[in-house]
Amino acid sequence: MILHSLFDFLALLTAVLVFRYLPVPGDGGAAAQPWQRHPLYLTAASLGVTLGAYLFGTLNLWLSGIEGFGRSIEGAIAGGVISIELLKAATGMRGSTGLRFAAPLAAAIVVGRIGCFLAGIDDQTYGSATDLPWAVDFGDGIPRHPVQLYESLSMAVFLAGFILLLGRRHPLALRTGFYLFVGAYAGQRFLWEFLKPYGAVFGPFNCFHLLSAALIAYAIIFARQEFKRAWTTQTSPASMPV
Numbered sequence: 315m316i317l318h319s320l321f322d323f324l325a326l327l328t329a330v331l332v333f334r335y336l337p338v339p340g341d342g343g344a345a346a347q348p349w350q351r352h353p354l355y356l357t358a359a360s361l362g363v364t365l366g367a368y369l370f371g372t373l374n375l376w377l378s379g380i381e382g383f384g385r386s387i388e389g390a391i392a393g394g395v396i397s398i399e400l401l402k403a404a405t406g407m408r409g410s411t412g413l414r415f416a417a418p419l420a421a422a423i424v425v426g427r428i429g430c431f432l433a434g435i436d437d438q439t440y441g442s443a444t445d446l447p448w449a450v451d452f453g454d455g456i457p458r459h460p461v462q463l464y465e466s467l468s469m470a471v472f473l474a475g476f477i478l479l480l481g482r483r484h485p486l487a488l489r490t491g492f493y494l495f496v497g498a499y500a501g502q503r504f505l506w507e508f509l510k511p512y513g514a515v516f517g518p519f520n521c522f523h524l525l526s527a528a529l530i531a532y533a534i535i536f537a538r539q540e541f542k543r544a545w546t547t548q549t550s551p552a553s554m555p556v
Contacts, residue, residue, distance in 0.1 A: 318437060321429020328425045329418035336417050339483050352405055358397040366393015374521040375438065378513035384438060387423060388503055388525055391496065395532060410540050412492030417480070420473040420495055424466050431462035442511045459509040468502040490537040497533030500526040 349355045370389025375382060398411065430439045435452040441459025443449075449457030476494065479487035486494065504526035512520040 318429045318433040321426060321432065325422040325426035325429065329422035332421045333414065333418040336477065336480075338414055338417075338480060339488060351407055351411060352401060354401060355398070355411075358401045359394050362393040362395070362397025363390045364393070366390050366396070369393070370521065370525060374512055377515055377521050378511075380438065386522070387426070388500070388522055388529070391419070391499065392525055392529060395496065395529070409543065410490065410492050410536070412495075413488070416491045416495035417473060417476060420469045420476065420499070423469045423499070424473065427462045427466035427469075431460055431466070440511075441506075441509045444509075461506045461509050464506050464509075465502065468506075469499065472498045472502075485541075490540050493533040493537040493540070496529050497537070500529035500533065504530070 367385045367387070367390035368383065370392065371384030371386035372382075374386065375384045401407065402411070427439075430437050431450075433439075435454050439462055440450075440452045441461035441464075443456050444459050445457065446459070448460065450460045451457055472495070476487060476491065480491070504523055507520055507523050507526065508518070510520070512522065514520050516524065
């Protein structure tokens with residue numbers, strides 16, 4: 315697992331570099347630095363990410379009949395979303411606060427999933443058996459879908475498109491960038507879950523199918539609210555020219 319730990323570090327380093335050097339249009343104030351919106355912002359986010367990662371990662375293993383404890387990227391995203399939305403609701407904070415995190419998170423996933431792929435069978439992130447020519451034997455003698463690389467490639471495509479939208483100052487990225495990231499990640503994750511040998515909990519759907527569906531719903535609902543808020547602001551009497 316040393317190789318996996320190395321890629322975890324590289325994923326973190328990549329996220330930091332993207333955060334530091336990717337220009338994100340904004341006023342440079344609290345909107346661009348969300349942790350300045352409330353003193354508990356980073357604490358709530360960190361706690362939610364950690365709890366979500368272990369809760370959903372472990373739950374999925376147990377539901378699949380696998381002992382032990384696990385971590386999940388999607389669980390971490392869900393935990394962070396829940397904790398920050400609770401903080402926002404409790405403090406009256408309005409609007410999206412996650413734009414600065416969208417690209418760094420996507421970049422970290424691109425790199426981190428390569429580490430999952432290289433970790434082999436012990437990582438518990440491999441795909442189901444297949445006879446496709448690009449199938450990979452992760453150490454148990456069974457050719458499997460390299461779903462880790464599917465996810466890495468998917469998020470690389472998203473990242474490239476997202477950076478392009480940012481460069482053009484497209485409102486889809488500027489106003490709903492974080493929701494766009496959550497929806498894109500959850501959407502591709504929902505598809506790849508059909509290629510994994512996890513235990514089903516509802517019909518053909520496993521734990522991460524259900525979590526992905528919930529995150530997709532969250533992204534759509536909150537993105538619509540954000541655009542509605544922007545439209546209301548632009549058309550309010552106070553914003554009209556006189």
